Amino acid sequence: MTELGEDRYGKQAIRLVRVVKDGPRHVVRDLTVGITLQGAAFGASYVNGDNALVIATDTMKNTVYAFARDRLSGSIEAFGRVLAEHFAASPQVDRATVSIREHRWERLAAGGAPALDAFARDSSWTRVAWVAVAGREVTIEAGIEDLALMKTAKSSFAGFPRDPFTTLAETSDRIMATQVRARWRYVSPTIDHDAVFERVRATFLEVFAEHDSPSVQASIWIVGRAVLERHPEVAEISMALPNLHHLLVDLAPFGLDNPGLVFVATTEPHGLIEATVRRS
Amino acid sequence: MTELGEDRYGKQAIRLVRVVKDGPRHVVRDLTVGITLQGAAFGASYVNGDNALVIATDTMKNTVYAFARDRLSGSIEAFGRVLAEHFAASPQVDRATVSIREHRWERLAAGGAPALDAFARDSSWTRVAWVAVAGREVTIEAGIEDLALMKTAKSSFAGFPRDPFTTLAETSDRIMATQVRARWRYVSPTIDHDAVFERVRATFLEVFAEHDSPSVQASIWIVGRAVLERHPEVAEISMALPNLHHLLVDLAPFGLDNPGLVFVATTEPHGLIEATVRRS
Amino acid sequence: MTELGEDRYGKQAIRLVRVVKDGPRHVVRDLTVGITLQGAAFGASYVNGDNALVIATDTMKNTVYAFARDRLSGSIEAFGRVLAEHFAASPQVDRATVSIREHRWERLAAGGAPALDAFARDSSWTRVAWVAVAGREVTIEAGIEDLALMKTAKSSFAGFPRDPFTTLAETSDRIMATQVRARWRYVSPTIDHDAVFERVRATFLEVFAEHDSPSVQASIWIVGRAVLERHPEVAEISMALPNLHHLLVDLAPFGLDNPGLVFVATTEPHGLIEATVRRS
Amino acid sequence: MTELGEDRYGKQAIRLVRVVKDGPRHVVRDLTVGITLQGAAFGASYVNGDNALVIATDTMKNTVYAFARDRLSGSIEAFGRVLAEHFAASPQVDRATVSIREHRWERLAAGGAPALDAFARDSSWTRVAWVAVAGREVTIEAGIEDLALMKTAKSSFAGFPRDPFTTLAETSDRIMATQVRARWRYVSPTIDHDAVFERVRATFLEVFAEHDSPSVQASIWIVGRAVLERHPEVAEISMALPNLHHLLVDLAPFGLDNPGLVFVATTEPHGLIEATVRRS
Secondary structure, three states: OEEEEEEEEEEEEEEEEEEEOOOOOOEEEEEEEEEEEEOHHHHHHHHOOOOOOOOOHHHHHHHHHHHHHHOOOOOHHHHHHHHHHHHHOOOOOOEEEEEEEEEEEEEEEEOOEEEEEEEEEEEEEEEEEEEEEEOOEEEEEEEEEEEEEEEOOOEOEOOOOOOOOOOOOOEOOOOEEEEEEEEEEEOOOOOOHHHHHHHHHHHHHHHHHHOOEOOHHHHHHHHHHHHHHHOOOEEEEEEEEEEOOEEEOOOHHHOOOOOOOEEEEOOOOEEEEEEEEEEO | OEEEEEEEEEEEEEEEEEEEOOOOOOEEEEEEEEEEEEOHHHHHHHHOOOOOOOOOHHHHHHHHHHHHHHOOOOOHHHHHHHHHHHHHOOOOOOEEEEEEEEEEEEEEEEOOEEEEEEEEEEEEEEEEEEEEEEOOEEEEEEEEEEEEEEEOOOEOEOOOOOOOOOOOOOEOOOOEEEEEEEEEEEOOOOOOHHHHHHHHHHHHHHHHHHOOEOOHHHHHHHHHHHHHHHOOOEEEEEEEEEEOOEEEOOOHHHOOOOOOOEEEEOOOOEEEEEEEEEEO | OEEEEEEEEEEEEEEEEEEEOOOOOOEEEEEEEEEEEEOHHHHHHHHOOOOOOOOOHHHHHHHHHHHHHHOOOOOHHHHHHHHHHHHHOOOOOOEEEEEEEEEEEEEEEEOOEEEEEEEEEEEEEEEEEEEEEEOOEEEEEEEEEEEEEEEOOOEOEOOOOOOOOOOOOOEOOOOEEEEEEEEEEEOOOOOOHHHHHHHHHHHHHHHHHHOOEOOHHHHHHHHHHHHHHHOOOEEEEEEEEEEOOEEEOOOHHHOOOOOOOEEEEOOOOEEEEEEEEEEO | OEEEEEEEEEEEEEEEEEEEOOOOOOEEEEEEEEEEEEOHHHHHHHHOOOOOOOOOHHHHHHHHHHHHHHOOOOOHHHHHHHHHHHHHOOOOOOEEEEEEEEEEEEEEEEOOEEEEEEEEEEEEEEEEEEEEEEOOEEEEEEEEEEEEEEEOOOEOEOOOOOOOOOOOOOEOOOOEEEEEEEEEEEOOOOOOHHHHHHHHHHHHHHHHHHOOEOOHHHHHHHHHHHHHHHOOOEEEEEEEEEEOOEEEOOOHHHOOOOOOOEEEEOOOOEEEEEEEEEEO
16 A cells, blocks of 8 residues: 655745835845645645645745735845745645745946946855744744855864775865855744844854864864854754865976965865754 | 754765776766765764764775776666675764766667767666665665656646635646656665666656646656555655646737647746655 | 947747647657847947847747747758748848757657657757858758767877876777767758758767777867768768866775776866868 | 868866965965867878877866966966967967966955955856967957846837737836856957956946946947947957846736836846947
């Protein structure tokens, strides 16, 4: 006999630009929204082909655009909550999850002042929010993605075990480069999301810059612990940090030394270190 | 106080080509391998910056290449198991997981016969395997990715609820297109992996082609149940199927009807339906 | 003083699926179409901001969809010609170029026979056509893209000069792997495009498989010359072949030799060889 | 009879990170370099399979890394010139072209001051240089890529012709969004490349922000003319600007108007406008 296990469905990659036109100084909000619904009642759509309770994913998309008209005035966390609560209010929905990625546009300069209505996209990092609503329970997470970081000093890797397949030399001075995926859960949904996000981001970057790293593993711990220690709003933080190896080029055949100066940047293969740091 | 939560680390995107040269008729194996280790003992590398037990990810890469020399003669599941058991044998490893994607190369024709040593890559789908070893427990999963499928008939979507944000028309005749991500777990690790994989794949494609689909949800159930019913080796199967909408073009402004003939293929936004079907 | 130099404009990435429903056995045509117009009269749109002669790119898109209803029954070259001649008929257009990429869908099996209405995309290569119409002159080119090929024998690279920066060893036995971009121009626009394309493709693959390659450069010449010699319909052929290096892994640290068995597949950096072979 | 037409070869995607360590304040240069050689003498490598004059692309790569050790201290244009002149000095080379993309890393903050050795990548735009050396002739071009821009006002599109396939409404208020590819040629190779580049970039952004756009075509002209008028160092400038359409969402079904507030951001299909503005 077969049965349905875990299931979920929704709409992804809803691309939305909202221009705020309160006067000549425009503001651009550029979001990619995803909606995911779960509920025991949806089982019938799988097992019986019965769509009577299936909120169409096209309807989800329409709802996002309609809500963007009047309810997207603050943080992406707030907008995600409005959406998640809307969908969670349907009786067949046990849990509604909304993910929002915000693509940042910076104001150009015009005539020596910030332009009113012209922007350049800043692709250097992406702010992400996840809001889950299940009954009266609201869980909000925030995160940073698409952020490439590099340390050219204070990064080592030594003291690791050697077996017959180990050829890596110990190093007390290497490049550490990564592409950050960080995600943290807030203790409470009712905080000043924009302000706290900025403070967490500042801590993350500052500790990344300052710390001595004996490994990517230790870096996750050091950065994560600092976030928790400085920001009581954060309950736990998870990171997935690829180790984007920069290989020292052997210049000896050309009669040159290479004391940490010239590197090949690579993406394949890469280390991948993932961990969560949380309050105990 | 802070503590370490879940953690794992390893090497990803190890790109490996193994040419089998038993005589003039060569065989190409083209794999992307990933290694992931977990273990309570690794906590010290995070919390204390102590690498004494950290198997370097560079060592993992070397091991994959060395093992490819003599131990990659059968299925990717078998190769994954050899690797996973190797790493799981280290006392600090509680669980070793190996993922392998196999990129398929087809023999070209030369002089009216299959070429001995020339190949074209078939990118139409990718076979994937995951092998996890924890102590004596071995879990093997297989899957298909990068497979785009389309039904131009026998796909409908109707009977769904309408709310103030619903504009989608009911339809008894639509294009259903998706990019398959399917993954199934085997009841036992000791089966003929190549043969069973091919049989599961054949069932998947045949049932996809033949069934009447009232929704992507129902398609997952119908295909998944058939896989379980026909293949006792499979314990459960999960799918993540995007609904890649094909929008009927309104040709009325040009004096033309469009009875299901001309469509815009889109990727954004897309539905995403995920579910597991298992034995009960 | 400033002036306008070369200019062109149009619509790209028009995604079109046409389902042919002459009876229960459906046929899928999946195209990506691009339209580019050139004409001296368009200068006013740049220099004077005068759109009086600017065919909107939205109109181009509409035209493609409308024409797909009734005029897409044969080769992509024929469809491209219909479109290019339509746009070239506007007096402000000196030259209209249409590019079409066809994404191939293969019929699935159902009940032991080819399915009537279910398909899997074959991503292993893409057929491309370019049609340019300028007045009464019609130029048609065809090509292959997204085709990955590999030779595991009959590929060498030796006899090249050595300077102080040369470290590469000569080799009489290497893997040659590439991703083909080939494009050829037909002597005349009035040929059986589907048949000739298939014959050229067969020659390309067969000669690639059979020839001995002293370099990628020579391979282009050998394959290109064969296409011209066997296919009088082809006036010239151009190729851009990346040399996707497969690096022999040094297994000596692990006590193993590696006589051309285990390779690292790489994409960065890669050689890139481009040349045209033509009738003299 | 067949003959060789145009040909060129070289190495692409050479990924190079150079850390400048003159004291504790490090500087990161992150480049992707490409080398392309042309020369009549290379014909023999195609036609005769004779590699006697073929500078190996691996040697090109080595040269780039070796030169990065001591000769990468200024602009990418200067580094490109050193490389191009090196390769052009070989008698078999008629023309050597070097392309360099610089990936920008910004200094993080640490302890309230700019960090000495920690950086975040700024992916918002990429500076590109092309240097061609043929005998004594040196041609230098510079450019900007990967720069996304948006105007939320002062962009219209009206007055275009209407034919039976035209459905687009005229608009005096639309979003104009694009991803810039701009490339300009300098009158002379001996200028202060870093300074001039920054001035050209500033002009480009400022004029983009300030101008009234009746079409993307006119925007290219207006921006290009300003670059030429303000910067005598520039001989001509070419742009390829996709028109990344932002479609106004129809909110009427939900009882809402949408006066230029809520848009769907799209990439397929897109307009593509390409033109050169030059001194006459």
